[in-house]
Amino acid sequence: MMGRAIWLTGIFxxxxxxxxxxxxxxxxxxxxxxCLPCHSLRLIxxxxxxxxxxxxxxxxxxxxxxxxxxxxxxxxxxxxxYGDDKPLTPDGKxxxxxxxx
Ligand code: HEC
Numbered sequence: 684m685m686g687r688a689i690w691l692t693g694i695f696x697x698x699x700x701x702x703x704x705x706x707x708x709x710x711x712x713x714x715x716x717x718c719l720p721c722h723s724l725r726l727i728x729x730x731x732x733x734x735x736x737x738x739x740x741x742x743x744x745x746x747x748x749x750x751x752x753x754x755x756x757x758x759x760x761x762x763x764x765y766g767d768d769k770p771l772t773p774d775g776k777x778x779x780x781x782x783x784x
Pocket of ligand 1: 714717718719720722726727730740741743744747748749
């Protein structure tokens with residue numbers, strides 16, 4: 684009985700992670716499509732913004748003509764990788780030298 688509950692929980696956790704991963708990948712594609720026409724990704728990836736500020740940033744770029752097809756996925760991607768809780772170093776590596784995700 685208990686074993687089964689744990690097993691089911693495991694399935695839901697794995698399904699949740701897979702969904703997140705798919706959204707992050709869609710977000711990254713969306714970024715390349717929407718943002719690269721005007722500037723490099725470096726300008727974006729050198730920021731560390733809160734979710735609310737990323738949202739404003741996307742509004743600002745929207746005002747300059749970006750047509751989002753999957754804005755939610757892009758928001759997930761930006762706040763997961765370039766949130767204000769992530770360390771900021773000039774070469775995009777974390778302080779212990781590992782490449783940041
Ligand atoms: C129509 C051209 C254009 C597109 C498309 C565009 N940007 Fe920008 N972006 C700019 C310009 C111009 C600046 C510099 C503006 C400034 O100095 O305020 C900028 C600056 C930025 C900055 C630096 C902070 C700021 O506001 O100045 C960020 C972050 C950013 N863009 C994110 C994005 C993202 C994310 C996308 C894709 C969703 C995107 N941009 C698409 C024109 C664009």
